[in-house]
Amino acid sequence: MSDTTQVEPAETRDTAYEPQVLALICERSVPIAELVDAESRLRDASNVFVLRFPCSGMIKPALAQLALEEGWDGVLVVGCAVGDCHFREGNLFARERFRGDRAPNKFRRMDQRRVALLWRAIPEGDRFLETVREFNAQLVELGPNVRNDDGKAARRR
Amino acid sequence: MSLQPIDSVARDDLYEPRSPYRRFLRQITIAQVRLERWLNELVSYEQNPFYFHGAIPTFVFWMLVLSGLGLLFYYKPTVNESYESLQYLGIVPFGGAIRSSHRYTADIMLIAVYLHILRVYITDRHRDYRIVPWLTGVGLLSLVYIAGISGYLLCGDERAWGLTYQIRAALRSVPLLGTGLDTFFLGGREISDFTVVRFLFFHIAAASLIFWMLWMHLLRIRRPFLVVTMGIGAAVIGLTLMVSGLWPALSFAPVANPLDPPAGYALGDWVFLPGFILLSLPAIGPTLFWGVTLVFFGLLLAVPYLLRDTRKNIxxxxxxxxxxxxxxxxxxxxxxxxxxxxxxxxxxxxxxxxxxxxxxxxxxxxxxxxxxxxxxxxxxxxYARLEEMVRDLAPRRDAAAAEAAGD
The missing domain is CATH 3.30.70.3270 (Alpha-Beta Plaits)
Incomplete structure (x- = not known):
C-alpha cells in the first residue's frame, strides 16, 4: 500500500507525458499520403503532426525554431535519401543549414536535441516510423519543452 | 482543415496519380529508388554509381578525348595508309592498349548515356523545367552516334569500307538530296584520300560539338555533378583495361581495293552498329533504317511533352x-x-x-x-502563411493532447 503511494505519482507523470512533435516533410520522400490521417497526424504515432513541403530545401531552421518557440517538444525534418534529391540539392542544403554550415542558419539558438534530421526515400515508410518511435523515446527522456507563463517555449540564447 | 501548404493538381497527383501514365511513372520511380537504396547499403551513397549517372558519361568522354589524342599522333588519313598506320600501333609501346581502350570506352560511353537517359526518365526528371537539358541531351546522343560510327569508318579494313558502302546506299535513298548527301559524305563523287580525311573530320567535329552541346546541356543547372569519385573512376578505367586486355581491338582483314564494295564483313560491335543489320536487308534496308531512326529520335523528342504539370507555385x-x-x-x-x-x-x-x-x-x-x-x-x-500554420497548429495540438490525457 505504502509502496504504491510512493512510487505511483512519478511513474504516472512519466507515462502520461507524450511529446508533441511537428514533422516538416518533403513530399517526395516518405509516402505521406499512406502514413497520415485526415487530421494530418501520423496514423501510427498520433502525437506527430505533419506539414508537407515540395522539397526539404524549403525548410529553413527559422521555421523549426519557431515551432520550438510555439511549444512543440520536438521537430522532425524529413527529406529524400542523401545523394538523390528530385531538385538536385534541396536535401543537401537543408542538411547544411541545420548543421550551421550554410546561410541562413539560426541553429545556435535552438535546442539541438529536439530537432532531428531524417533522410528517407519513398519506399522507406516503415524505417521512417521506426525512427519516429526512437525520436519519441528520446524526447520522453528529455522531458517537456520548457515553457514560459504565456505558454511559449523559452528562447535559448 | 487541410494542413498541406502547397495545393496544386500536380502535387496531389504525386500520391494518387489519376492517369495511367502518371501511375506507371510513379511505380517505376519507386522501383528505381528501391534499387538505389539497396545499392547504398552495399557501396554507401557516396559511391553509388546511380548518383553519378551524368558524371560517368562525362568522365568516359574525357577518357575518349585523351586516348583519341594519342591515336591522332599515329593515324594517317589516306585510303592506302590508314589501315597500316593502325597496324603499326601494335609495335608502339601501349599503342594497342590505347587503341583498345579508345574503342571500348566508346561502347561504355554509349551504354552509360543510355543508362543516364533511362534514369532521368524513370525518376521523372525529364520534363517541364528540364526540357532544355532533355532536348540537348537528344542532340548529344545523336552526336555520340555520329562520332562512334565515323570512328569505325576510320579503320580502313573490310568493315570500314563495308559500312561506308552501306551508308552511301542509305544516303542515296534519300529523295531529292540523295546524290548531294553522298558527295558530301565522300568528299567527292568517288572514294579518295579526301574521303578518309572527311571521315576523320566527322569523327573529331562530332566530338568537339559534344563539348559545345554539353555546355548547353548544363546551362540551366547551377552546380552540375561532373566529377566522379575515385572509386567509380577507378572502376571505369579498370573495366576498360580489363576488356581491352581480354579482347584487344584489332582491325579486320584489309581490302584489296576500296573502290570495290567488299563482299561481306563481320559487324563485331553490338553497341553502335545494330542499325546496320537493318541496312543490310536487301531492297527495303535503307527505308527501314531511316524509318526506325526517325521514329526513335522522334519519340525521344516527344517524351517530355507527354506529361505537363500545371504551374501554380512559381x-x-x-x-x-x-x-x-x-x-x-x-x-x-x-x-x-x-x-x-x-x-x-x-x-x-x-x-x-x-x-x-x-x-x-x-x-x-x-x-x-x-x-x-x-x-x-x-x-x-x-511564407507568412507557413509561419501562421505552425502557430495555428499549437492550439490543435494542445487540444489533442488534452483529449488524450482525458481518455
Whole structure:
C-alpha cells in the first residue's frame, strides 16, 4: 500500500507525458499520403503532426525554431535519401543549414536535441516510423519543452 | 482543415496519380529508388554509381578525348595508309592498349548515356523545367552516334569500307538530296584520300560539338555533378583495361581495293552498329533504317511533352523585402534567379533585386529556404502563411493532447 503511494505519482507523470512533435516533410520522400490521417497526424504515432513541403530545401531552421518557440517538444525534418534529391540539392542544403554550415542558419539558438534530421526515400515508410518511435523515446527522456507563463517555449540564447 | 501548404493538381497527383501514365511513372520511380537504396547499403551513397549517372558519361568522354589524342599522333588519313598506320600501333609501346581502350570506352560511353537517359526518365526528371537539358541531351546522343560510327569508318579494313558502302546506299535513298548527301559524305563523287580525311573530320567535329552541346546541356543547372569519385573512376578505367586486355581491338582483314564494295564483313560491335543489320536487308534496308531512326529520335523528342504539370507555385520575389543578398540566386539549383540592379533614389546608387525567370523555376522552394528575409515565396504559399500554420497548429495540438490525457 505504502509502496504504491510512493512510487505511483512519478511513474504516472512519466507515462502520461507524450511529446508533441511537428514533422516538416518533403513530399517526395516518405509516402505521406499512406502514413497520415485526415487530421494530418501520423496514423501510427498520433502525437506527430505533419506539414508537407515540395522539397526539404524549403525548410529553413527559422521555421523549426519557431515551432520550438510555439511549444512543440520536438521537430522532425524529413527529406529524400542523401545523394538523390528530385531538385538536385534541396536535401543537401537543408542538411547544411541545420548543421550551421550554410546561410541562413539560426541553429545556435535552438535546442539541438529536439530537432532531428531524417533522410528517407519513398519506399522507406516503415524505417521512417521506426525512427519516429526512437525520436519519441528520446524526447520522453528529455522531458517537456520548457515553457514560459504565456505558454511559449523559452528562447535559448 | 487541410494542413498541406502547397495545393496544386500536380502535387496531389504525386500520391494518387489519376492517369495511367502518371501511375506507371510513379511505380517505376519507386522501383528505381528501391534499387538505389539497396545499392547504398552495399557501396554507401557516396559511391553509388546511380548518383553519378551524368558524371560517368562525362568522365568516359574525357577518357575518349585523351586516348583519341594519342591515336591522332599515329593515324594517317589516306585510303592506302590508314589501315597500316593502325597496324603499326601494335609495335608502339601501349599503342594497342590505347587503341583498345579508345574503342571500348566508346561502347561504355554509349551504354552509360543510355543508362543516364533511362534514369532521368524513370525518376521523372525529364520534363517541364528540364526540357532544355532533355532536348540537348537528344542532340548529344545523336552526336555520340555520329562520332562512334565515323570512328569505325576510320579503320580502313573490310568493315570500314563495308559500312561506308552501306551508308552511301542509305544516303542515296534519300529523295531529292540523295546524290548531294553522298558527295558530301565522300568528299567527292568517288572514294579518295579526301574521303578518309572527311571521315576523320566527322569523327573529331562530332566530338568537339559534344563539348559545345554539353555546355548547353548544363546551362540551366547551377552546380552540375561532373566529377566522379575515385572509386567509380577507378572502376571505369579498370573495366576498360580489363576488356581491352581480354579482347584487344584489332582491325579486320584489309581490302584489296576500296573502290570495290567488299563482299561481306563481320559487324563485331553490338553497341553502335545494330542499325546496320537493318541496312543490310536487301531492297527495303535503307527505308527501314531511316524509318526506325526517325521514329526513335522522334519519340525521344516527344517524351517530355507527354506529361505537363500545371504551374501554380512559381517563386515570386517580394520587392519590398528583398535586400539583394544573392543567397537565393546562389542556391537556386536551376539558375532561375538572377540579380538585377535597380536604381535606389535615396542612396543614389543601384541596389540588387532578385528576379525569377519563370520557365526555369521548378517550384521546389529551395530559394524560400535560402532567404533570411522571407522575401521570396512560392506562388500559392506566402511564407507568412507557413509561419501562421505552425502557430495555428499549437492550439490543435494542445487540444489533442488534452483529449488524450482525458481518455
Amino acid at each position: 517563386a515570386q520575389v517580394v520587392r519590398d523585402k528583398c535586400v539583394g543578398c544573392q543567397l537565393c540566386a546562389i542556391d537556386c539549383p536551376y539558375a532561375a534567379i538572377q540579380m538585377v540592379p535597380v536604381w535606389n533614389e535615396r542612396k543614389n546608387k543601384p541596389d540588387l533585386l532578385a528576379v525569377v525567370y519563370p520557365p526555369r523555376c521548378s517550384e521546389c522552394g529551395v530559394c524560400v529556404g535560402s532567404c533570411d528575409f522571407d522575401a521570396i515565396e512560392l506562388g500559392s504559399m506566402p
